[in-house]
Amino acid sequence: MIQVLVVDDEALVREGFSHILNAADDIKVVGAVPGADAVRAVRELRPDIVLLDIRMPDVDGLTVLADIRRFQEPPVVAMLTTFDTDEYVTAALRSGAAGFLLKDTDPEQLPQLVRALARGGPVLSSKVARTVVDGYLDAGARDPSAVRLTARLTERERDVLVLVAEGLANTDIGDRLHLSTGTVKGHVSAVLNKLEVSSRVQAVLIAERAGLLAPSKEEDAG
Incomplete structure (x- = not known):
């Protein structure tokens, strides 16, 4: 059973993701909390996957990511974003985020993406991959x-x-x-x-x- 923690300051988002993921036989949402409670929830619930909002009013998602990455055995963290372009994407990827998901990801795809994260694969929503990742990599030019x-x-x-x-x-x-x-x-x-x-x-x-x-x-x- 893949154990997931959803971190978002919007209750509707937390409830929506929880409902979709709990419908899968092999996925269980062990917690759904606002950003201020994220680090404590990771420590207490020990999830396999954390879906973490990158923009929250009470705490910076990048700060939460950095705190989680300091755990001795940190969970896999994928960032959630509303926009298919976000200035925080580069920083999050360099800080160890395992991927990016748009909040309007197709509900049928969401469990598959969580399974991919659990297998250790990188996960990037197609829009993010094209408009953000390819953009900041300056596609076509070798570094x-x-x-x-x-x-x-x-x-x-x-x-x-x-x-x-x-x-x-x-x-x-x-x-x-x-x-x-x-x-x-x-x-x-x-x-x-x-x-x-x-x-x-x-x-x-x-x-x-x-x-x-x-x-x-x-x-x-x-």
Whole structure:
């Protein structure tokens, strides 16, 4: 059972997300609290996943994210936002957020996205990925610092990183590359260490900036 904590200052949002997720057989919302109660709730409820509003009137979502990331075994945190562009996205990804979800995400997709987070995959709502992430990465231009970082990776580690970018869990990566799950975990840890990041999303962003990921069809056409 995937245990989820919803953090948002709007009661309607908390209730809506709780209702949708609790309808799934494998997901349980263990708490739904405003931002001021987030850190205490994480400490007491020990959720697997935290869905955290990035903009709250009583406390900054980035501050809450930083506090949660200081836990010895922090849960996976995905940020919630109302807008498909948000100036806080870059800071949140660099601070260890595992993804971004729009609050108007299709209810049918929401449980799937939570499952992807639980598997360790990076999760970015399509609108966020296109209008925010691609934008701040300056798509089409390779970042020299990212190229230098990815040059540290072995060929196998690059293969693993590309599959992480596809959102695959360790078991799925192992099946694809004919490796044990333990071996994949070792490769993922090595990738994060060599890229000097703390989350899969951050690693994927560096891979994107370094030009390791397959270009889109639009880029192919150009």
